[in-house]
Amino acid sequence: MSEAxxxxxxxxxxDYGTSFYKFGPITCGEVPEVVENxxxxxxxxxxMFQLMGKPKEVVIGDEIAQFLGAKEELAERLVYPMRNxxxxxxxxxxxxxxEEITRYGLERFRPRxxxxxxxxxxxxxxxxxxxxxxxxxxxxxxRRIDEETGLVKAVTIIPQPLAVAIAHKTPTCVVIESGHxxxxxxxxxxxxxRRAIVALNRGGGDANAITSQILYDAGYGDLxxxxxxxxxxxxxxxxxPRNLDExxxxxxxxxxxxxxxxxxxxxxxxxxxxxxxxxxxxIGEYVFNPKHxxxxxxxxxxMPKPKDVKIGDVLFRGMLxxxxxxxxAVEKCxxxxxxxxxxxxxxxxGNFQWKVPKGLEGVAVDxxxxxxxxxxxxxxxxxxxEMAPEPKFSVWRGCIIYGYAVPDRFEWSxxxxxxxxxxxx
Amino acid sequence: MVMEGRxxxxxxxxxxxxxxxxxxxFEGPSGRPDMAFSGPRGTAFLVVADEKLIxxxxxxxxxxxxxxxxxxxxxxxxxxxxxxxxxxxxxxVLRKHGIGLLMVDGDRVVEVLASPYRPVEEGxxxxxxxxxxxxxxxxxxxxxxxxxxLSVLERELxxxxxLAGELKVLRGLREEIRALSTRVDVISKRLDSxxxxxxxxxxxxxxxxxxxxxxxxxxxxxxxxxxxxxxxDNPWLDILSRRGQDEIPA
Numbered sequence: 101m102s103e104a105x106x107x108x109x110x111x112x113x114x115d116y117g118t119s120f121y122k123f124g125p126i127t128c129g130e131v132p133e134v135v136e137n138x139x140x141x142x143x144x145x146x147x148m149f150q151l152m153g154k155p156k157e158v159v160i161g162d163e164i165a166q167f168l169g170a171k172e173e174l175a176e177r178l179v180y181p182m183r184n185x186x187x188x189x190x191x192x193x194x195x196x197x198x199e200e201i202t203r204y205g206l207e208r209f210r211p212r213x214x215x216x217x218x219x220x221x222x223x224x225x226x227x228x229x230x231x232x233x234x235x236x237x238x239x240x241x242x243r244r245i246d247e248e249t250g251l252v253k254a255v256t257i258i259p260q261p262l263a264v265a266i267a268h269k270t271p272t273c274v275v276i277e278s279g280h281x282x283x284x285x286x287x288x289x290x291x292x293x294r295r296a297i298v299a300l301n302r303g304g305g306d307a308n309a310i311t312s313q314i315l316y317d318a319g320y321g322d323l324x325x326x327x328x329x330x331x332x333x334x335x336x337x338x339x340x341p342r343n344l345d346e347x348x349x350x351x352x353x354x355x356x357x358x359x360x361x362x363x364x365x366x367x368x369x370x371x372x373x374x375x376x377x378x379x380x381x382x383i384g385e386y387v388f389n390p391k392h393x394x395x396x397x398x399x400x401x402x403m404p405k406p407k408d409v410k411i412g413d414v415l416f417r418g419m420l421x422x423x424x425x426x427x428x429a430v431e432k433c434x435x436x437x438x439x440x441x442x443x444x445x446x447x448x449x450g451n452f453q454w455k456v457p458k459g460l461e462g463v464a465v466d467x468x469x470x471x472x473x474x475x476x477x478x479x480x481x482x483x484x485x486e487m488a489p490e491p492k493f494s495v496w497r498g499c500i501i502y503g504y505a506v507p508d509r510f511e512w513s514x515x516x517x518x519x520x521x522x523x524x525x
Numbered sequence: 526m527v528m529e530g531r532x533x534x535x536x537x538x539x540x541x542x543x544x545x546x547x548x549x550x551f552e553g554p555s556g557r558p559d560m561a562f563s564g565p566r567g568t569a570f571l572v573v574a575d576e577k578l579i580x581x582x583x584x585x586x587x588x589x590x591x592x593x594x595x596x597x598x599x600x601x602x603x604x605x606x607x608x609x610x611x612x613x614x615x616x617x618v619l620r621k622h623g624i625g626l627l628m629v630d631g632d633r634v635v636e637v638l639a640s641p642y643r644p645v646e647e648g649x650x651x652x653x654x655x656x657x658x659x660x661x662x663x664x665x666x667x668x669x670x671x672x673x674x675l676s677v678l679e680r681e682l683x684x685x686x687x688l689a690g691e692l693k694v695l696r697g698l699r700e701e702i703r704a705l706s707t708r709v710d711v712i713s714k715r716l717d718s719x720x721x722x723x724x725x726x727x728x729x730x731x732x733x734x735x736x737x738x739x740x741x742x743x744x745x746x747x748x749x750x751x752x753x754x755x756x757x758d759n760p761w762l763d764i765l766s767r768r769g770q771d772e773i774p775a
Contacts, residue, residue, distance in 0.1 A: 102713040108752065129753050266761045290764050497755045504752075505762045510769025518768060 101216055103508050110253070112220035113499030114205060115260070116198065118182050118279040118303075119450075122496040123205035125220065126504060132496040133208065138180045139197030140164045158193075158200050184281035185227035186411045187234060199241045206251040219246065219253030221520070223503030225495050228259035228277070228284045228292060229299045229414040235517070243523045254520040256503065256512065259294075261286035263498025264448045268488055272437075273444035274426060276471075278387075278451035280304045282416055285429040287441050294517070296432035298425045301416035302390065302406045304451040307334050310386045310395075313403050314379045320371055329364060333371060336362045339464040340384030340454045342473055344392055347463050351378035357459065381464070384454055388470050389421035423474025442480060445471060448488040448495075530629035531560070534571065534605060537627070537634040538562045543569055551598060558595055559605075567600030568645065571627075574606045579613050582668050589664065593622045601640040603627050611637060613675075615667050622660075 108126065115122040117137055124132035139158040164178070181187055181194035188194070211217045222242060226234055235257050246252035261275035265288045277284045283300040287293045308327070311334040315324040323329050337360040341347030351358040360373040360380045373379060385392060390406055399405045406418035417425070430441045452467040465473070468485040475483050488494050512521040535545055543562035551561050551570070558570035572592040578585040592604050602623065606614055608630040616638050619626055625640025749756050756762065 104716075105713055126752070130755070266759070266765075267755055269755075269759045269761065271760055271764055497753070500753070501756060501759060501761055502765060504756075505765035506768045507766060 106216070107221055107504045109214075110211075110217060110220050111500055111503040112206070112209070112222045113496040113503065114202065114222060114224040115263070115495035115499060116182050116224065116226060117495070118185060118281055119180070120492075121201050121205065122493060123208075124496070125209050126500050130497075131493055133205070134492075135161050135201065135204070136164075137182055137197075137201065138164070138178060139193075139200055141177045141179065141193060143177065158196050160197065160200050160204055182227075184411070185279060185284070186230060186414070187237075188411075189233050195237055195241070198238070199244070202241055203245050203249070206245060207249065210249070210251060219251055221503045221508075222252055222255040223499040224255065224257045225260045225263045225499050226257055227282070228261050228286045228294075228297050229282075229411075229416070230259070231411075231413055232514075239521050242521075246523050252523070254508065254522045256506065256518070256520050258499065258502055258518070259286065259292050260284070260495045261448075262288060262292045263495040263502065264446060264488055264491075266498035266501050267494040268446055270444050270446065272440045273446050274430060274441050275446045275448060276422070276426070276452075278303055278447070278449040280450070283422075283425075283449075283451070285422075285425050287429055287433050287437075289433070289437055289440075291518075293433055296429050298420070298429040299414055299416045300406075300420060300422075300425055301409050301418045302387065303449075304334075304387075306390070306406055307338060307383050307387045307451070309403060310398065311338065311383050313398055313401070314373070314376070314382065315371070317379070318371075318373050318376050323369070323371065332364065333362055334383055335453075337371075337373070337380045338383030338454065339380050339457075339460065340388065340467065340470045341381040342463060342465045342469065344381060344385045344389075344394070347381045348378050348394075350463055351381065384464075384470070387422075387451060388467075388474060389423075391419055391421055421474055422471055423478050423480075426471070426475060427478060427480060439482070442475075442483045445483060445485040446488050447471065447485065448491045450491070452487060452491070530573075530605065530607070530631075530634070533629060533632050533634050534560060534573075534627065538564075538569060542566060551595075553595075553598060556591060556594070558599070561599075567642070568598075569601035569603065569640070570595050570599040571603050571605055574604060574610065576607055576610050578606065578610050582672060585614070585671075586664060586668055589618060589622070589624070592624050593660075596623055596643065597646045600642050600645060601625065602643075603640050605629055605634075613671070615671060618664060618667055621663075 111126040113122075113124065113126075113132060115132075119137060120134050121137040122132045122134050139160045141158055142156070179193050179197050181191075181197045187198070206220065206222070209220075224238060224242075226238065238257055239255060242252045242255040261277050261284060264275045264277060265271065265273050270288075272289045274285060274287050277286070281301075281303045283303055285298040285300070287296045308330050312324045312330045315321075315330065315333060323333075339347075355375055355377060358377045358380070360377040361370065363370045382394065386395060408418050409416045420428070426445065430438050433441060447467050454467055454470075456464045456466055466487070468487055471485045472483055475481075506518075506520070508520060510519045512519040538545070541564075543564035543566075546561040546563045546568070548557045548559065548561045551557055551568075559573040560571040562569040562571070570592075572588055572595070574585070574588045578588065588604060592602055596602050603625040604614070604619060605627040606629065608628050611626075611628050614626060616626060619638055623641050623643055624638075625636065626638035628635045628637050749762075
């Protein structure tokens with residue numbers, strides 16, 4: 101069987117997203133399997149386990165629902181390993197979850213009775229700011245799984261923005277991947293231009309934080325503590341303003357037109373921001389540009405300000421707006437390349453899914469328009485910004501194409517951070 | 526006859542302490558054994574039969590009767606038959622008459638039925654063994670049963686013949702599939718090598734700055750048919766297939 105024929109059956113993609121692990125072989129077609137990227141560490145001292153025997157060290161997938169107990173212990177026992185895109189070197193519980201989820205994913209697609217199967221060509225994807233030790237740990241995990249199961253013929257790891265560019269058939273572009281905890285801006289010209297990557301310590305979680313504060317101010321202090329409700333409100337009521345000052349002025353003068361009302365499904369609770377409905381524009385603005393002076397009052401009342409943090413060797417910037425961040429990333433690339441990069445800016449990730457309700461067009465905008473506005477303010481005009489269609493599966497699709505196309509003979513190189521890592525002689 | 530099995534038979538008896546003797550020394554009115562052996566434990570006679578007993582029932586009976594007539598002249602008595610004929614031998618008849626059975630399979634001899642020790646009747650060497658009338662009737666009955674069994678087997682064999690034809694056709698198909706699979710492998714390898722050659726002919730150019738992204742055109746590549754839609758017209762397939770050559774990432 102030729103390499104191409106083998107890979108048509110046994111190329112495997114893995115996207116370690118902040119909230120979900122998307123995985124599956126090329127034979128899945130357009131859509132992979134999805135499981136929440138989290139693990140639960142049961143309390144072995146519980147009476148239930150003393151009666152029923154020792155549980156697994158870490159529980160993943162649908163089984164977690166059987167173990168969820170009090171809210172207080174969830175924070176301690178429920179681990180989202182990729183919540184911030186980067187796992188701390190010594191965070192053994194997070195790595196344990198990654199290993200268990202990876203094993204689950206590969207076993208889920210173990211071919212039955214196929215004598216030609218010698219293991220998958222696995223292409224995994226990590227955040228573009230993942231430090232080298234994360235690559236080493238992920239290779240180790242796959243090696244161990246292969247030793248136990250024979251499921252891994254070769255493995256490679258690529259940055260998520262590269263996978264997005266591949267899935268969208270764009271060899272030269274800037275990919276902005278914005279997840280729950282952080283945002284990565286990565287220029288790509290056939291390779292990810294690593295030295296030009298800009299990372300922001302801001303993501304969907306920060307939009308949740310300001311939504312919570314707005315709910316508190318509107319008299320819904322009890323709901324402001326419920327993470328799921330806050331997220332629902334953000335998605336239902338949050339708007340991105342074309343220009344925040346202008347949007348607030350119009351919304352305050354036409355309160356009924358911009359009134360924000362949301363009924364929580366399955367309950368009797370209706371949230372009505374009433375005269376404070378203009379604040380719905382703050383939710384979107386905060387994601388794209390937290391530097392507006394209006395946010396100072398929130399910071400002074402205790403809302404945490406996004407800080408610059410260093411994880412591994414990477415500095416995650418807190419307060420840079422998206423426009424500045426794109427310009428900084430592009431200007432780290434050769435001047436000749438810069439126009440081509442601005443010509444295709446791809447937005448990917450759940451943090452760009454902002455709606456424009458009917459009747460509010462012009463005042464509220466989508467993510468692509470907002471980015472263009474931010475760049476225009478800074479003198480960058482010839483820009484094309486696109487939302488990646490089906491962003492949820494882009495990374496997995498890119499992984500599948502990468503795994504299929506990169507030749508088996510191209511061995512892993514730590515200098516290039518590319519190629520196939522093989523564990524068998 | 527299993528004459529070609531003689532050395533093996535000699536070896537088998539020798540390993541049990543018997544030496545080859547001249548059968549003519551034991552000739553009597555009932556004839557003589559095909560092979561004879563003597564040793565400290567006494568004498569052993571051997572009557573040798575061949576594949577003929579599969580098709581000729583009288584031949585088997587004659588062999589048994591001949592052996593039976595020699596029973597009183599030796600301590601051990603065996604009928605030796607080739608492996609193919611063993612299923613056609615009625616061991617019950619042999620057991621009844623104190624005759625052992627040896628199976629000869631090339632150089633290998635297997636004792637299927639042991640011969641019991643019987644004392645030689647001194648003073649009556651060569652005396653023709655009398656055949657009891659009941660014994661003959663019994664033999665004939667068993668022979669008839671054997672005939673019936675054989676005819677049933679023949680009918681079953683006839684019924685299997687059409688299946689044999691089908692099996693032959695299936696074997697032919699399997700060979701054709703194998704041949705096709707080999708051809709597909711060869712063609713696939715040629716395609717891969719052609720694709721690699723074409724890639725090698727294209728100028729790779731500097732990595733950065735990159736010109737405007739190539740616009741995919743033309744019909745879909747045949748090797749991509751059946752793959753998910755995101756493979757279609759994807760310029761990365763060519764770019765990635767050249768990974769590991771001379772490009773250096775930025």
